[in-house]
Amino acid sequence: MTWKLGHEIKAILFDKDGTLIDFDKTWAETNRKGAVIAADGDAALADALLVACGMDPVTGKTRADSMFAAANASEIAAHMVAHGSPFEPEELMRRLDKTFVEGAEKPWPICDLKALMQELAGAGLAVGIASSDGEDSIRRTVEVLELSSEIDFIAGYDSGHGPKPEPGMLLAFAAHLGVKPSEIAMVGDNNHDMELARAAAAGAAIGVLSGTGTRQTLEELADVLIGSVADLPAMVAAR
Known part of the structure; x- marks a missing residue:
């Protein structure tokens, strides 16, 4: 049976490297x-x-x-x-x-990210990015991938919300949207993403196997593991 996002989830906060773009x-x-x-x-x-x-x-x-x-x-x-x-x-x-x-001028997207973001928006989900990269680099990646109109929030290690795995980036996203942290799902490829989700009391911690993390490194903290963000629409559709 397909794991599904609960109806309480109103937004998704993505890690960037290894999650939205191919790390190596x-x-x-x-x-x-x-x-x-x-x-x-x-x-x-x-x-x-x-x-x-x-x-x-x-x-x-x-x-x-x-x-x-x-x-x-x-x-x-x-x-x-x-x-x-x-x-x-x-x-x-x-x-x-x-x-x-x-x-950041040469990102390799994991999948058709514009189509993914538009599908998530169509399902009523807001989208943000929280990365250990600097904010300027994140914004340039978003511009190169032509995703500026699809992303509601961007936070880097130097944005003033604290670094991962502290909860500040997710809490800032929640405040930006006016929702509870429990209404946000965190998606990432490393343990610091899952630890951030736990520290912020996020509604879900979703690990992806498209980056540097592995099933063995992620399964203890993640609620669910998926191959990549390309699998998210099926989880949303199953709600």
């Missing part, structure tokens, strides 16, 4: 650039920083719940400095943020 296809090249910048051009150190942040330098695959998969630019910068980057954390964070905004 979108970010592998950009994360390599970030590591080279952090290593100040030292190729061996750049590879070591990639490994420390969760990415295989050879395959470009990123581990579930690793720094690249789950952390924001400030946290990644601090982690890289702790693993040998010669920069000060604040300076490196600024450089990484700039690199991540540039990386």
Whole structure:
């Protein structure tokens, strides 16, 4: 039997990377650039920083719940400095943020996101994005994918609501819409998304297997696991 969203759910808050866009296809090249910048051009150190942040330098695959998969630019910068980057954390964070905004120019959508968002809107559901990426990068991704008119709310780690897995992004979305947190479903590919949902007392925590998270890493905290956001319309239709 298909798991379905309850009628009490009035909005969906999406993670971005690994949830709406393919993580490795979108970010592998950009994360390599970030590591080279952090290593100040030292190729061996750049590879070591990639490994420390969760990415295989050879395959470009990123581990579930690793720094690249789950952390924001400030946290990644601090982690890289702790693993040998010669920069000060604040300076490196600024450089990484700039690199991540540039990386937002080439997102790989998981599915036809415009059709998905329009279908959700047709079902009466508001839509927001909550990401560990910076707000400028998120907004650029939304613009490139031509989703600006479909997204009701955007929050990044630097939007003033606190980072994941704190509940602030979801609580801010609820306040923006004038609904209860229990009327929002959180959808994401990593444990920090599920932890955010639990911390905010969201109405549902939906894990997707299209990103860096796996069934093993997500099943304990998620209410349900789905292949990707492309499966959401069926869950909505089953209400």
